[in-house]
Amino acid sequence: MLIHNADIAEIFNEIADLLEIQGENPFRVRAYRNAARSVSESSKNVRTMIAEGADLKTIPAIGDDLALKIREIVATGSCPLLASLRAQLPSAVVALLRVPGLGPKRVRQLYEQLHVQSLEQLEQAAAEGRIHTLRGFGPLTEAHILANLRGRLDKSHRYQFAQASQRAEALLVWLAALPDVERVEAAGSLRRLRDTVGDIDILVTSREPAAVTQRFVAYDDVSAVLARGPTRASVALRGGLQVDLRVVEPECYGAALTYFTGSKAHNVALRRLGQELGLKVNEYGVFRGKTCIAGETEESVYASVGLPWIAPELREDRGEIEAARVAALPTLVTRSDLRGDLHTHTLASDGRASLCEMALAARERGLSYLAVTDHSKRLAMTHGLDATRLAAQIGEIDQLNAQLTGITLLKGIEVDILEDGRLDLPNAVLARLDLVIGAIHSHFDLPRERQTERILRALDHPSMTMLAHPSGRLIGSREPSDIDMLRVIRKARERGCFLELNAQPERLDLTDTVCRMAKDHGVLVSINSDAHSVAQLDNLRYGVNQARRGxxxxxxxxxxxxxxxxxxLLARTMRSRVREASESP
Structure with a gap:
């Protein structure tokens, strides 16, 4: 059984969830969550480390006991502790954790106080109005739970891009090792860099398709072979992700790659262009009558209908065909274009590295500046900074900047936007910073008008620089807040503020369409890692993906x-307005 880092992290997170439901020691729960995070963030493949005899304890947060459990998971696909914890609870209780808005603490409340042990019982409790009587729930939460159970849980499951790409990359390496394989590439929504992926399409060129399909279905991560033919096969990987393989001849590789990459709407538009020119465009090539005139490369396919090559990220039929016709396609941003990162955390709040460690790691990644933006005091669970602690951190950053070369730390804060739109810290200390990032961390379910007005008021605050993860969504677990983003973007333009594209894989917030809306209104977007550890600085690549789609x-x-x-640019967003506000009554 082929075990990925993501599999180990998933098991550790489930152990933490089950321990928390049972009311276990919070330090033990946190140990498993930290271990899950460290393993998922590690650039080292744990399976390879074990095969090479490397010390697993070099991974942060991994000690002797957890290292032993990792070895058990790699060897067997699970560990005895997980099996024991599952046996102590009704099996359906674990399913409750998949309901958006329900974490372990809330599941424990439902289990202990309402005796809810299944999704059916949860739906009944919500329909009868019993959930909102529990402390910390309320009528809106109850309504959202019911809506999720009656509608959203029926949607086809989609996987975060980071999860799907990790599995795809390992499978591509496996296939490429076969001597009969000439080229192998992922297509579909994964190649278009969508923030979520429903399944994976893989395209291979080979003169021996039978050998390729045989190797494909023999992949160790395959849990079921769904279909298999001479040139194609479909499998389900452990965890449920479906992968479809096509083996094509080199002469039609470009046509097939174009066909299996583009969204349906993009492909329809491309075929329509071909029809206007008397051509037939399909997965086998571009044909005039029975003669194939293009298809070996994607460039030849697009050129046959009078277009330049279009980047996969743009192939959604959102104006890319029209832009290509008039030579107006964007030159998309790349990771190498980024000079800094404007949203990171340290040990001062809920980060896991010091100021110096984060600075040196950023420099190693080619960045020249890094904004330190720890949480403000309202987020007690993150050990957020009050005015006194923030002032002390400002002094520490000044001292460290005097010693560092090749990297500059900027002084910032991720300050809570309160329910009424005020910020969580006084202007007197905010005025000393280089930038202030405002963020919503509570009351996500306010009605559209109230939520929008809350953000607009925050943007009007004299010390506001940037709006962080604007919609508040967590992919697969929390729906975006209901916000009039057009009004927010117009306010940001009016006040000279910026919008964040948060690159955490579970956020990727802004969406691609809102990124484009910001661009159209001249509002700059900051691609930020929101790193809570050294490894998470690499999240920037996911943010760049989303930006390119936008x-x-x-x-x-x-x-x-x-x-x-x-x-x-930063100074114009806040300094003069902070001074004006401090002088006003």
Missing amino acids: WLEKADVLNARSLAQLRP
Whole structure:
């Protein structure tokens, strides 16, 4: 059985969930969550480390006991502790954790106080109005639970891009090792870099398709073979992700890659262009009558209908065909364009690395500046900073900047936007910072008008620089807040503020369509890692993916500017207005 880092992290997170439901020691729960996070973030493949005899304890948060459990998981696919914990609870209780808005603490409340042990019992309790009587729930939460159970849980399951790409990359390496394989590439929504992936499409060129399909179905991560033919096969991987394989001849590789990459709407538009020219465009090539005139490369396919090659991320039929016709396709931003990161955390709040460790790690990744934006005091669970602790951190950053070379730390804060739109810290201390990021961490379910007005008021605050993870969504577990994003973008433009594209894989917030809306209104977007550890600085690549889908170019991205270019932009968002506010009654 082939075990990925993501599998180990998933098992540790489930152990933490089950321990929390049972009311276990919170330090033990946190140990498993930290271990899950460290393993998932590790650049080292744990399976390879074990095969090479490497010490697993070099992974942060992994001690002797957890290292032993990792070895058990790699060897067997599970561990005895998980089996024991599952046996202590009704099996359906674990399913409750998949309901958006229900974490372990809430599941424990439902289990102990309402004796809810299944999704059916949960739906009944919500329909009867019993859930909102529990402490911490309320009528809106109850309504959302009921809506999820009656509608959203029936939707086809989709996987975060980071999860799907990790599995795809390992499978591509497995297939590429076969001598008969000439080229192998993922297509579909994965190649278009969508934030979620329903399944994976893989395209291979080979003169021996039978050998390729045989190797494909023999992959160790396959749990079921769904279909198999001479040139194609479909399998389900452990965890349920479906993978479809097509083996094509080299002469039609470009046509097949174009066909299996583009969204349905993009492909329809492409075929319509071909029809206007008397051509037939399909997965086998471009044909004039019975003669194939293009298809070996994607470039030849697009050229046959009078277009330049279009980047996969844009192939959604959202104006890319029209832009290509008039040579107006964007030059999409790349990871190498980013000069800094404007949202990170340290040990001062809920991060897992020191100021110096984060600075050096950012420098190693080619960044020239890094904003330290720990949480403000309202988030007690993150050990957020009050005015006194923030002032002390400002002094620490000044001292460290005097010693560092090649990297500059910027002084910032991720300050809570309160329910009425006020910020969580006084202007007197905010005025000393280089930037202030406002974020919503509570009351996600306010009605559209109230939520929008809350954000607009925060953007009007004299010390506001940037709105962090604007919709508040968590992919697969929390729906985005109901916000009028057009009004938010117009307010940001009016006040000279910026919007964040949060690159955490479970957030990827802004969405691609809102990124493009910001671009169209001239509002700069900052692609930020929201890193809580050194490894999470690498999240920037996921943010760049999302930005590319939103048509963003280097000029549209705030942190693609040099530090010298950035400083006056930041200063204009807050310094003069902070001074004015401090002088007002």
